Amino acid sequence: MKINYKYIPVYVSIILSIGILIGGFLDFSNQNQFSNNKSSKAKLNQLIDFINNEYVDELNTDSIVNKTVDNILAQLDPHSVYIPASEQAEVAENMKGDFVGIGVRFYVYKDTVAVVEPMENGPSANAGIKSGDRILYADGAKLFGRKLPADSLFAKFKGEEGSRVVLTIYRKSEKKKINFTIRRGVIPLKSVDIGLMLNPATAYIKINRFAETTYKEFKTNLTRLKKQGAKSLIIDLRDNGGGYMEEAIAIADELLSNKKLIVFTKNKKGKIDKTYATEKGDFETGKITVLINENTASASEILAGAIQDNDRGTIVGRRSFGKGLVQREMDFEDGSAVRLTVARYYTPTGRSIQKPYVKGVEQYFKESELRFKNGELYDKDSIKVADSLKFKTPKGRIVYGGGGIVPDVFVPLEFENADEATVFLMESGIVGNFVFEQLDKNRNAFKGLSLEEFLKKMNATDRYFDVFNQFLLKHVPGIQLEKSKAIVKRYLNAEFSKQLYGEKAYFDIVLKDDVMIKRVLNKK
Structure with a gap:
């Protein structure tokens, strides 16, 4: 019989894991301490053997140790x-920047x-796979109805x-099945969403991690935009939770003189x-x-601070998250790993932007929610x-440490009378799913339209706003969109444009009325 770890005395679990961590991470210079540590590890290993061999119930000691x-x-x-080892490959792939596959963005629709x-120039696109095809x-191997x-x-x-890989697809527009042989290739996982010109002299680059x-x-985007006449550069780090510190440093090097x-970082020694x-x-x-x-956190704050x-x-914007700790990944033999904080980093003036965490992990992450309640996201004077x-x-400008990067120019959370929940919803995957379903009903209705003609047609009616409202009631009961109609229609237009005309069309529409972009460009 398998039992849950809670039936074992808690102190046994703690001792087991402390032994593992002591063996892996702490470096003792005192020989007596080393001897004690060695003795403790031997005792802990013996205890594990006792539990495995003698404990009354069958027990998975690995799960105890992991928890x-x-x-x-x-x-x-x-x-x-x-x-855990089961998650390590996915985590590593996300940070690697690419993977090997067939190159499609898919959605499970009605099983x-x-x-x-x-994906543009990917294996599937080159083979002839189209938007709307069912695999x-x-x-x-059967993929549908399962x-x-x-x-x-x-x-x-x-x-x-x-x-x-041989794919059998159903093409709805032609009402027929087609077999495609796809040769898998390297598919990039973009960390730079877009690089475009906002006007003849101003470039915009959005980095998501x-x-x-x-x-x-x-660098590729910057080089291209400079050739297009960029004299001014906006780097968008909003909602960028960080990643590799070295990548942020390399970008800062492109922007700072010799x-x-x-x-700089400082470790425990x-x-x-x-x-x-x-x-x-x-x-x-x-x-x-x-x-x-x-x-905006971690590596993003390193770049902003520099x-x-x-x-x-x-x-420009609002106070960043406040993560000033440096982690190093250390691997276990079973394929799992630990990311252990090994140093603190400091911005050039010597400030640590790490916010306090003495009240525990839960309160630490809830601090971001408290910013809504204390008014900081709406009023710069509420920043403590x-x-x-x-x-x-x-040059004598005052900057602050102790909890994030405080912006030079504060821009409050402002969504044209729309509440935050609506805006976050419009930036979620549910909008993409809705738009796909609408396009899937009659893709031919949009054929031959230029982007300008399409937008004119969309703005002349509330049809898709009304349909989206009904769609949401099935998935997010109780939400009210009427007071946020303008912003909802804008994001719907942007998502339709993205799926019909590409990612640049999405950003062209969204950024046109972006409050921070308007502030930078001195637009009302």
Whole structure:
């Protein structure tokens, strides 16, 4: 009989995991301490044997250890975390910047895998797969009518680079089945959503996270935009939770002149490592604006802090999250890993932007919610900063530490009388699903229309707003959209445009009325 770990005395679990962590992470210089540690580990290993061999019920000691490792790490800081072996591959892939697959964005619609769009120049697009196609079989395995979980579907489409998979699709517009042989290829996972010109002189680059390829993506976009005449650059780090610190540093190096301090770290032994900008840099003189909000964190704050502390540009938005801890990933033999905080980082003026976590992990993450309640997201004067954490930039500007990057230009949470829940909803996946279903009913109705003609047609009616309202009542009961009609229609137009004309069309529409962008461009 398998039993839950809670039936074992809690102290046994804690001792087991402390032994594992002591063996893996702590470095003792005192020989007596080392001897004690060795003796403790031997005792703990023996205890595990006692439980496995003698305990009255059958027990999975691995599950006890894993859960207890989680509990112990939670006592350290909010960002020291355990990654089970079952999740490690997915986590690593997301940060790697690409994967091998067939290259489609799909949606399970009425128990059938529907292609929302094949990725541009990807294996499926090159083979002739189209938006709206239903994937019925993959190498003879039935995919429809089975309610397969997403990970099972991904497993069918992923594989070794160059390997083949035979897809049987149903094309609704032609009412026929077609077989395609797809050769799997490397599919990029973009960390730079878009790079475009907002006007003849102002470029915009949106970074969603800092993965292995972020600097390369940023540099490619920056080079292209400079050729288009960019003299001013807006870097959008809103809702960017961070990632690889090195990628943020590399981008800062493109923007800062030689020998400017970008960031420094300090570990428990007091060792300080400083990172400076080098002679290279493709945008060291043009105007820079960085957009941040309450979900901008970690590596994003390193980049924003380097720009602010060097008087290199203007930070616009709302106070960032406040994560100033550096993690290093350490692997276990079973394929799992721990990300352990090994240092703190400091911005060039010497400030730590790590917010307090003495009240525990739960309260730490709830702090962001408290910003809604205390009015900070609507009024800059509600931001609480301590005078003891005041620092000065080289030009004498006052900046603050102790909990995020405080912007130079504050832009309140403002959604044209729309409540926050509505806006967050409009930026969620449910809108994409709705739009796909509407397009799927009659794609031919949109054929041959230019983007301008399409938008004119959409703005002339409330048809899709009304249908979306009814659609939501099935999924999000009680939500009211009437007072937010303008912004709902804008996001609907943007999503329709994205699925019909591409991602740039989406951003062109959304950014046109973006409050922070308007502030930067001095538009009302």
